[in-house]
Amino acid sequence: MSIISVRNLVAEYGGRRVLDGLNLDVEPGETMVLLGGSGAGKTTLLRNLLGLERPQSGSVVVKGVDFTRCSPTELKRVRRSIGVSFQSAALFNSLTVEDNVALALREHTSLAPSIIELDVWMKLAAVGLADCGKLYPQELSGGMRKRASVARALALDPEILVFDEPSAGLDPIVAAELDELILLLKEAFQMTVVVVTHELPSAFRIADRIAMLYKGSFLAVGRKEEIRVSQDPHIRQFLDRVPDIVKPAHLVESFFEKYLSSPEVTQ
């Protein structure tokens, strides 16, 4: 049985349809990458998967609980088994890195402080920040902040780990390190991983399956090898990095000529 299952998901913003009848199944233990360009609806889909937004219609079932119908208590219960690393890392700036990771453990479990301390240290060590626990988020670099947010997402040993644009704003080396970290964590903790990204190298490195999102619907959902050799024109355009509209050079030239001879410039 799939751990996340999306059926006929429709989401609208002010009458504009952002997601148009999506269907998706994520199996336990696999890495699903949601790939798509800007404005394809990736973030909206992610917010629906986390129950942060209610869709117009359709259902999002995570671990057997339908987020679109369940009670707030049930939603909270399921959310404890989901770890999320947001695009902006979203660490609490008033807390140290350690406290950021410990927050959920302190409040959602009745573990002894010494156990929590040990657990936090282990999670930080897993992401390579073992000696940065006492620092505040603003004292960390972008890559370290991302890793700290991964450690926080791991705090309650989630079954599902969700990443929103893990490599956004990071240099290629740090981004690659983060990819390796995701692979390592998946291997070590046997988690289901959902990654939203538009970075091709990263997507093909970490994915088991890729769901290609285009203008609110899936062009293809399949193993990464299948996606790589797909002949769908939109997928090819995305993979081969072809711009949408290419204006011939002479058109641009004539535009500038016209502008330079216009009255507002010549006066």
Place this chain on the structure above:
Amino acid sequence: MAKLIESVGRNTLKRLDYVGGLSIGLWAAVRALGTTLPVTGNRYRWKASIVQMLEIGVEAIPMVGLMAMCCGFILALQGASELRRVGALSLVIPLVAIGFTREIGPLLTAIAVSGRSGSAISAEIGTMVVTEEIDTLKVMAFEPIEFVVAPKLLGALIAVPCLTVVCNVCGIFAGWIFMFFSTHLGLKLYVHEVLESLVLRDVVSGLIKSIAFAAIIVLVGCLEGFQVRGGPEAVGRSTTAAVVKSTFLVIVADMFFTAIFYFTGKH
């Protein structure tokens, strides 16, 4: 003409909508208030509430105290210039005492708190919305109202009345400074006169007002913060709106409370 009526109607509905939002916020925050109480509640919320009490109350003491001294002195001067002509200079004492406990103390404190803390609250929450920290709280299975709003509300409900008492004492003390320089009145006699002119009802009605003002300031600040959409400039706008709207609502509420106390009082 039709346009005018239309815009009046639309604006009225917008205001009513806002007050409705505030009431819903109040209800949600009051329900979450239980978690902030010591012993029975969550000790992390109680700690956060104490931090809020210090920030809203203790840190405002120098500013509110100085403002109250100035206002007390102004009130005494203005009152004396008229009362001296009818030979009733001694009435300056009840004027300052009653004026402060019933009206100026709560109002002055509320305006100071709205400027200091109302803006800070909306900026803090607005920034949390922009940096996805509120979303993070939700996916970590926390209730943002309980986590962010409730400690601020409890903090303000306790700190603002205390601050009002400080304000009253400082204002009345400034009245003595004036009386000392104009009539060489001793402090002991002045205090005696003040206590003579006050009844418990004056003090209690002022404190009830200040509790209501505290709730208004916190709720408006939080509501404006949560309504932030977009980037940093939206946070700036929300901060301005929080101060303007909470000051306005405090004065409106003051009028209603004063009217209630006036009509229910003995004449």
